[in-house]
Amino acid sequence: MDLCLLQEELNTWLNYNFPDTTSDKQLKGVMEELGELCHADLKSDQGIRGYTPKKTSAETMDAIGDLVIYLINYCNKKEINFKECIFMAKDTIMKRDWVKNPTNGEVPVEQLKCCLCGKDTAGRQRPNLPKGQSICTDCYSWLELAGIEKHLADTYGDKGYHFGILGV
Numbered sequence: 001m002d003l004c005l006l007q008e009e010l011n012t013w014l015n016y017n018f019p020d021t022t023s024d025k026q027l028k029g030v031m032e033e034l035g036e037l038c039h040a041d042l043k044s045d046q047g048i049r050g051y052t053p054k055k056t057s058a059e060t061m062d063a064i065g066d067l068v069i070y071l072i073n074y075c076n077k078k079e080i081n082f083k084e085c086i087f088m089a090k091d092t093i094m095k096r097d098w099v100k101n102p103t104n105g106e107v108p109v110e111q112l113k114c115c116l117c118g119k120d121t122a123g124r125q126r127p128n129l130p131k132g133q134s135i136c137t138d139c140y141s142w143l144e145l146a147g148i149e150k151h152l153a154d155t156y157g158d159k160g161y162h163f164g165i166l167g168v
């Protein structure tokens with residue numbers, strides 16, 4: 001499912017059904033559903049109020065679905081691209097490695113070797129590349145221009161972060 005399309009569809013639905021709704025109302029909906037999610041989780045943990053695995057699962061899924069829909073509609077009222085928010089956050093958090101660096105999650109900058117030409121490049125080790133290896137900015141630019149390899153950033157990460165950090 002494409003998240004941009006989903007956001008558009010929900011916007012159409014929202015404007016048709018609730019033309020007078022506000023971002024504040026959608027935000028309250030988010031909090032209400034978060035409360036319902038907590039309620040199901042807590043009562044299930046406590047083993048009270050008839051929260052069988054079946055009831056817990058049904059209410060949990062319902063709350064999560066509603067929560068995200070309210071959140072998307074909040075974005076609709078604020079003209080924020082929902083998908084962009086997720087991808088921005090994902091890009092940021094996935095650069096961190098809390099197993100290796102429990103204090104701040106930051107992967108340390110080190111001198112790496114370009115896996116194509118052997119030149120030094122300062123950067124942060126990517127888990128998908130052999131230890132000590134990265135790419136230099138020249139080779140990266142060359143690959144970019146040549147268009148040989150697609151999804152370069154998926155392999156080598158970001159210039160100025162994973163490789164080609166200046167002044168190190």
Ligand SMILES: [Zn+2]
Binds near residue numbers: 114118135136138
């Ligand atoms: Zn190189």
